[in-house]
Amino acid sequence: MFMLILSHIRSSCNREARNALAMFWIKLKTNLSFRQIGSLFNISGDYENRRKVVSRSFDSIRQVLVDKLLPKHLGIGHLSRSEAIDHNTSFSNEFFGKKVTIIWDGTYFYTGKSSSHEFQRSTYSGQKKRHLVKFMSLCLADGYCVDTLGPFFGTQNDASITNHITKTKNALMEWCEPGDIMIVDRGFRDIVEAFSDLGYEPKMPIYLPKGQKQHTTNEANEARLVTKVRWTVESYHARLKKWRFFSDRIENQLLPKLHDCVRIVSATLNWLRGSIIKDHNTNHMDRLAKLMTDRLAKHNYLATLVEQGKLSTKQRWKKIDEIDFDFPEMELEDLRQLFFGSYQIKQSQTYAEEHLDVNGDFAIQVSKETDEIIRCAIQSRHSNSTRYYAWIQFSLTGDPITSWYCQCKSGARTVGACAHEATIIWFLSYARHHDFQYSNGRRRIQRSIEKIQSDEDEPDDSNEFSAT
Structure with missing residues (x-):
C-alpha cells in the first residue's frame, strides 16, 4: 500500500510519507484522537500543532486512496x-x-x-x-x-x-x-x-x-x-x-x-x-447443497403427529434419566452435516447450560408408546415466559436421527434444525460423552449480579425444568 501512495504523497519537515500512511490506519483502527496520534509520532510543537499535522496527513492519505485504491477494489x-x-x-x-x-x-x-x-x-x-x-x-x-x-x-x-x-x-x-x-x-x-x-x-x-x-x-x-x-x-x-x-x-x-x-x-x-x-x-x-435441496420435499413426520394430536403437549410422558438412556452417539462433523452448519451447535452450548440440573443431567421425557421418540421443554432465550416443546425421533440401527419438530416459529423445517432441536440432539449424541461442563466464564459473570427473588417467582429447583 505504501508503494501505491508513494508517488502521490511527499514527505515534509513535519512528517514522512510512510508515517502519514501509518497515522491514517492508526486512526481508523484505534480511533485515538489526532492529538494522541501526534504524540505517538513525537510531532514537534504544542497539542494543537500536532492535531493539525495529523489531521492534514489523514486527509492527504484519504484522498490518495480514494483516487488510487477504490477504482481497483470497490464499486460496481x-x-x-x-x-x-x-x-x-x-x-x-x-x-x-x-x-x-x-x-x-x-x-x-x-x-x-x-x-x-x-x-x-x-x-x-x-x-x-x-x-x-x-x-x-x-x-x-x-x-x-x-x-x-x-x-x-x-x-x-x-x-x-x-x-x-x-x-x-x-x-x-x-x-x-x-x-x-x-x-x-x-x-x-x-x-x-x-x-x-x-x-x-x-x-x-x-x-x-x-x-x-x-x-x-x-x-x-x-x-x-x-x-x-x-x-x-x-x-x-x-x-x-x-x-x-x-x-x-x-x-x-x-x-x-x-x-x-x-x-x-x-x-x-x-x-x-x-x-x-x-x-x-x-x-x-x-x-x-444438494442434500439441502433434497430435504426440501421431505415430510415432517413428527409435525404431522403433533397436528393430529397423537403427540399432544398435554399427554403424559415418562421422565427418564439421561445417564441410563440409549441414544445414538455422533461426531461433530456428523452434526454439522445434519444441521448444515455450525451456528446451531454454538447456540446449543448455552441452551444446554440452562437446562442442566445440579448433577449435570438433562431432563428428558420418552413416549409411553415408543422408546424412539423423546420430548424436552426448552426455555426461550428471548422470553422468560416462553418454553417450547421439541420432539426428536431417533434410531439405534439406521439413520441416527430420523425426524424432529419444535413449537418455535421455524421448528417445522426439515432442512436443518432449529436451535432448540439441535440442543437436544447435540447434548445427547455428543456433549454428554465428552464431559460437557458449564462455562466458568459465563457462570462467574452471572453470579456477579445479585438476583432478587420475588414472592411471585417459583422456587428455584436447581435449574431443572419440568416438561409436563
Whole structure:
C-alpha cells in the first residue's frame, strides 16, 4: 500500500510519507484522537500543532486512496459480471442457479447529537434510540463486497434506502441484468415488488402472517435456503465494525469523511483479506447443497403427529434419566452435516447450560408408546415466559436421527434444525460423552449480579425444568 501512495504523497519537515500512511490506519483502527496520534509520532510543537499535522496527513492519505485504491477494489465497475458469478458458492449455485447473486443489507454507525435541530431529528433512530447514520452494503455470495453506499439518515429504513439506490445509481442498475438474484432480509419487504418489476429475482425469508404462530415446513425450509447464503453480509459487517473508528461513536465533525473511510476500509478488506468464504466451491459443499435441496420435499413426520394430536403437549410422558438412556452417539462433523452448519451447535452450548440440573443431567421425557421418540421443554432465550416443546425421533440401527419438530416459529423445517432441536440432539449424541461442563466464564459473570427473588417467582429447583 505504501508503494501505491508513494508517488502521490511527499514527505515534509513535519512528517514522512510512510508515517502519514501509518497515522491514517492508526486512526481508523484505534480511533485515538489526532492529538494522541501526534504524540505517538513525537510531532514537534504544542497539542494543537500536532492535531493539525495529523489531521492534514489523514486527509492527504484519504484522498490518495480514494483516487488510487477504490477504482481497483470497490464499486460496481471494478469487476465484470463473469467475475461476480465466480464469487458464487456451491449453495447459491444449487439454490438459485449460476447467476449474479447480490446480498443487500444495511448497517449503521453511531453519531453524536447535533446542535442543528433538523440534523438531530434526521439522524435519530426510533428503533435503536440513538443518533446514527446508515450505509447499504452489496455483497456477493462468498462475502466479497461489491459496493458500500451511504451515508443515509438514521430515520430511513432499508427498503426506502434501497428504493432510492435503484432510482439514482444508474451505473449499478445498468450493470445488473434481468434474472439477477437479489437476496434481502424481512426489513426489505416493501422493496421486493420493485425488484420484481425491474426483472430481478428477489429472495427473502417469508413473513409470518398475523395470527399464525409457526411457519409451515415448506416456508421454514425456503427461509433456511435464503439464510444459508445471506449470512456472509452479516459477517462482512462484523469484520467492518472491528475498526474502532466505526464501532465507536463518530464525532460529528468527521461525518463528511465517513463515506470515504468506509469505502477505503471495504476496498482494503477486499484487496488484502478477500472473500469471507475462501473455498466456496468444494466437493463437500456441493454435497451439502444438494442434500439441502433434497430435504426440501421431505415430510415432517413428527409435525404431522403433533397436528393430529397423537403427540399432544398435554399427554403424559415418562421422565427418564439421561445417564441410563440409549441414544445414538455422533461426531461433530456428523452434526454439522445434519444441521448444515455450525451456528446451531454454538447456540446449543448455552441452551444446554440452562437446562442442566445440579448433577449435570438433562431432563428428558420418552413416549409411553415408543422408546424412539423423546420430548424436552426448552426455555426461550428471548422470553422468560416462553418454553417450547421439541420432539426428536431417533434410531439405534439406521439413520441416527430420523425426524424432529419444535413449537418455535421455524421448528417445522426439515432442512436443518432449529436451535432448540439441535440442543437436544447435540447434548445427547455428543456433549454428554465428552464431559460437557458449564462455562466458568459465563457462570462467574452471572453470579456477579445479585438476583432478587420475588414472592411471585417459583422456587428455584436447581435449574431443572419440568416438561409436563
